[in-house]
Amino acid sequence: MTVTRDDVQAAAHRIVGQVRRTPVLRVSPTLAFKLELLQHTGSFKPRGAFNRLLSAKEQGALTGQGVVTASGGNAGLAGAYAARELGVPARIFVAVTAPAAKVARLRTLDADVVQVGNEYAEAYEAAVAEADRSGALLLHAYDQPEVVAGQGTIGLELLEDVEFDTVLVAVGGGGLIGGIATALGDRAKVVGVEPELAPTLGETLAAGELVDVQVGGVAADSLGARRFGALAFEAVQEVQSVLVSEDSIVAARNDLWREYQLAVEHGAAVTYAALQSGAYQPAPGERVVSIVCGANTDLSTIG
Incomplete structure (x- = not known):
């Protein structure tokens, strides 16, 4: 079964009034945060x-x-x-x-x-x-058609709310990146960001098929799926995959709080970590959206 852009658009109509249309924070002319941590229950999942x-x-x-x-x-x-x-x-x-x-x-x-x-x-x-x-x-947490389509509504909102060339998406089981890639199609570049200790997307793309991956690290509670979703796999064949270190995730999470007062879980910090660490280096003038996808964390652990 394949999830289509029509499915994402149908999802957007179905869930209106039940979920929040989360804001976009413009950090600079070339960087914006999609604040999905402000969604009900503190993540994009609803x-x-x-x-x-x-x-x-x-x-x-x-x-x-x-x-x-x-x-x-x-x-x-x-x-x-x-x-x-x-x-x-x-x-x-x-x-x-x-x-x-x-x-x-x-x-x-x-x-x-x-x-x-x-x-x-x-x-x-x-x-x-x-x-x-x-x-x-x-x-299912990430591998059902309705779930993937629902997560893809973030992509539709981005197309309406901000001009951008690239979107950075945290990757666990793939429901979020699969939905966003489906919603955007060829309208923007999609980059999947994973911890080095949970490289589920990267290893799956390298293998060319679904494989089981060993996962761990500070973000494993939200990005710790051992196997990428079959539905999302269909949608991510053209995405770029990058990895970020444990230290860069922790540093990015702390900086999101210090610089922007955004208290996020480790999994939500990986996209900013990719930019800070140079794991993803935008071209001059490239307009990037970083999805800040979750806030459910122990606040005492933010430095």
Whole structure:
């Protein structure tokens, strides 16, 4: 199955009123931040979650059994929030290593939280089993058509709100970059940014097929998918992939706070890290948008 730009446009119409149209902060004539950390629940994820749930509701597939999902944090928060807003229960499976701040927030959204396994893959297996058992709607963190299309609505907003040549996107499982690449098509260059210790996109593109990748590091809680999404893989064949070091991620995160008062999680700092470290070097006059995609973090760890 392929996600199309028409799917992204349909998602934009479907989720209007449920998600925030996040602002663009113009830092300089050639750099802007898309402040998706200001989205409901502190990340871009509600876009895909609402599109998945509302599409299922239209088809009569969203029942009293509610929603089940697996997440290292942000997708779970989005699923729980969307379910609560639509009046259905949510059961969220997370790894035991999930950040305590994210787990605590899940519970404030009335979700039933189940911690299992040390990695996302183990939590996902448990979520699939629960969906099969209960008949609840399965919400994938990044590899469902409605989820990819929902995340792509960010790209449509950018086209309307700012002039740019290139967009830098943090990459985990690929739902965000897949959706944005689909929305933009050939209208702008898309660059995927990953931690050196979680190079899922880079290794997948190098292999020319979906492969399992070892992941770790400071951003693994949000960018720690071991396998890139099949749907996103179709959309990212023309994107550029760059890697950033652990030190550069930490430095960029601190600088985003010191310079712009943006408190972000490590995964959201990778795009700025690419610019600061020179991992991505814009051409003279190249207008770049950096997606700042998440704010769910322990504020005491920002230097």
